[in-house]
Amino acid sequence: MFEQMKGAIFDLDGVIVDTAKYHYLAWRSLAEELGFEFTEEDNERLKGVSRMESLNILLEIGRIDASDEERERMAASKNERYVEFISRLHESELLPGVRAYLTDLRSRGVKIALGSASKNAEFILSKLNIRGLFDAVVDGNQVVNAKPDPEVFLIACRKLGLEPAECVVFEDAAAGVQAAIAAGMGVVGIGRADLLPGADKVVSGVDELIA
Template sequence: MTAIKACLFDLDGVIVDTAVYHYKAWKQLANSLGFDFTEHQNEQLKGVSRVRSLELILGWGGVTKIADEQHELATLKNTWYVEMISKMTPAEILPGAKAYLEECRAAGLKIALGSASKNSPLILERTGLTSHFDAVIDGNSVTKAKPDPEVFLKGAEALGVQPNECVVFEDAVAGIAAAIAGGMKSVGIGSPELLGDADVVVTGLDKMTVGMLNTL
């Protein structure tokens, strides 16, 4: 068995929970266009890019917009979202996440962020976690969305390790699929029913130890 040398973490739903802010911003946009947006629909946007999320929402609302209009709407949603996350604090780090990052560091593991969010640097800054990561690969660094493994492969490259020496922590089906496609081990954060393809599933990083990585 290849020894794990690096941990690659998704951000939303793993380290912090910004889903509520995405939901509020998308809902505000949908309402401005004359229709509603539900929490159930929001769940279907996990791990999905901003552009694709907008396409889905417009489809649910029965609204058609040309490309330029879609770009304006996506930008508007992001403006509202950034206003919200600019007020985040370290109190919004998910239970056990900071402690687990520190445990990984103490064990000599390399640590990278692998997130679709283009706002990852701001979120890390606001929550005081920037220094906990050796590399940040986010929506500004990649051209292909999960389940394509690009974000995690770039993370491994930035850390100077091979893909099979990495374990990915993800809360989205597309993220687990990306880890598998990249030849990496994976830990699902959430429901075993949804994330059953992961090597192991836990409810949060507060349920993880570095020792558990040796069993993957």
């Protein structure tokens, strides 16, 4: 898999940086405003899911009905809280081994893309001071269908000018692993093997991939 790899496509949250904690705090704050508790266990259901679908899950948990207009307002409110949190991001919050591995891939001529549901991906990469290490960024502003649909990875592949079989995806969510498989790409799971069925290889973190 790695021998044929000409392109590497990375998810953002949980692979490059742990912004999941900030997402959770922002969703929990919204839930409190709406009058119910949103737990860390509930938050697991939102991994790798788009913002509006995440909101739908949260409202389902709280048993709250809302119009499309109200949902748009709630999603915007959550994002404002989230952006407030990540505005304080620093490159020290990069997960172990990420900068070294990205730099190593580039030195070997491997093209690098980001494939994330986040609509704040460009902002986060800039805050982490690693935007220059990516040849392409595909985020939630460019994608219609959320993972496990393969759209985000197929767009990233096209932006790199490569075929799916030449790309390897690095993912921490089951939905992302399934999206990579559906795209016809190799996939490295970041996390626990029992939570990432179908991955070609599973490591606990990117630092394990450094030669």
